[in-house]
């Protein structure tokens with residue numbers, strides 16, 4: 001698989017504040033990556049550094065094989081990191097023609113890109129008449145005019161209504177299905193889960209998890225239990241290496257698994273110890289619960 005972007009031990013400091021802290025990850029061709037983290041976790045700063053608009057303090061990054069200068073590499077990158085900015089009195093197509101002139105790319109792709117973002121029938125409408133969602137879609141069309149290898153988006157659905165959000169996500173998925181690599185920053189777990197194949201979770205500039213979105217949900221779950229003798233129940237479970245930690249919640253004991261264990265095995269194990277359960281539920285933390293746990297302030 002070919003590398004699109006390699007980030008190694010990247011750090012950005014603003015005075016005493018470390019916005020990005022020793023961050024490393026690699027972007028491979030054809031995948032959809034999310035940088036996920038709460039506000040202020042360093043997502044925009046990371047994108048700014050690799051797009052050469054923010055200076056790094058330490059570490060390295062290189063585009064593609066490492067033999068291309070960042071200046072040349074960025075010609076193969078499409079990015080939207082600020083609010084879409086076009087001339088309000090010009091039409092969609094006129095704005096894109098201007099972008100083609102600035103980027104020195106052919107105007108032939110304008111219709112194709114407008115079609116892709118669902119704006120071909122509005123190509124002659126003035127930008128000022130567009131909704132926020134349409135403006136964002138025009139920005140995506142604009143970023144694609146140079147047929148980039150990778151499309152970078154910072155919070156692409158911020159401020160949009162549910163329909164606008166859905167449209168943007170569908171467009172991102174369509175662009176990805178056509179082979180364009182995507183890197184998007186988002187504070188929305190739901191967005192990353194719906195759109196991305198890979199994720200880097202940031203908290204205060206530090207990477208907490210990097211890998212497949214599916215791999216995020218690697219927890220083995222927990223069991224909520226009740227018996228006549230809660231102390232005996234806890235003591236018995238503590239002897240079993242499958243359990244990592246315990247929490248008392250009202251009249252229930254919650255036992256967190258650190259390795260897979262079938263509920264029937266747990267039941268049998270306890271029964272052999274003479275413990276009969278009056279309540280027994282096995283559940284897995286939702287991805288949201290795990291994300292909040294991971295990113296909560298320590």
Ligand SMILES: Nc1ncnc2c1ncn2[C@@H]1O[C@H](COP(=O)(O)OP(=O)(O)OP(=O)(O)O)[C@@H](O)[C@H]1O
Nearest residue numbers: 014017019037038039040041042043044045046187
């Ligand atoms: N130009 C700057 N000068 C000083 N501090 C900055 C500057 N830009 C960002 N920061 C700080 O760096 C940290 C990371 O900010 P960044 O914008 O990268 O986070 P983010 O995850 O993109 O959050 P958001 O979604 O709120 O933009 C924050 O604490 C922010 O206040």
